[in-house]
Amino acid sequence: MKKTIITLMLPFCTLAVDAQTKKPTAVKKKVTTVVKKATPAVVLKTTLDSASYAFGNTMATSMKNDGLNNLNYDLLIKGLKDAFANKTPLIAKDQSQTAINNLFKVVSKQKHAPAIAEGKVFLERNKTQQGVQATASGLQYLVMTKGTGIRPKATDTVLVNYRGTLLNGKQFDSSYDRNEPLSLPLNGVIAGWTEGVQLMQVGSKYKFFIPYNLAYGERGAGADIPPYSTLIFEIELLKVNGK
Structure with a gap:
């Protein structure tokens, strides 16, 4: 009789052990793919478009040849807009020239540091x-x-x-x-x-x-x-x- 009871309980013991040792199923993370939109090509449609681009490119090329590699572009554009709109400049004319001269002195010193x-x-x-x-x-x-x-x-x-x-x-x-x-x-x-x-x-x-x-x-x-x-x-x- 005791042997029969033991025999009947073995399957339940096996199930209990399996339940304790079985690893949880891994949850797969959802991968979100970000698709970047291509920057649209700039099209120069009018004479004003072409001249505007040419002004900027020519000015930058000249300044780059003098050793200047970057500017604060937001303030550069603001300066252009303020001048065309006849707004009062943020700095006086003589201060503007001094600021430009000082910047080029710094750039020149960096460029000619070996000398x-x-x-x-x-x-x-x-x-x-x-x-x-x-x-x-x-x-x-x-x-x-x-x-x-x-x-x-x-x-x-x-x-x-x-x-x-x-x-x-x-x-x-x-x-x-x-x-x-x-x-x-x-x-x-x-x-x-x-x-x-x-x-x-x-x-x-x-x-x-x-x-x-x-x-x-x-x-x-x-x-x-x-x-x-x-x-x-x-x-x-x-x-x-x-x-």
């Missing part, structure tokens, strides 16, 4: 060279020949021979090559010349090492002197002509 760094490293090393002296402004000079004549003033006109080179040794100007000394007013030249030549006496020949801020600065000069160039000049003071 700025090269000049800085050169001047730091050069001022430790024997005979090289430096002024408070950062101008450095070496006396090659000591003269005995008078010293000019900033308001004087002087007669000089000179040779100018870049740090890589490339010559960009020379009165020696033209075999013709140059007469010039000291208050009408770069700051490095104005300061440096006043240190000289007639008959002297100096070599000047001029940082970019005392030379042609962020603009450079023509095709031969790039922006932010540190320059080297050999200058021979021949005569002081007075005012």
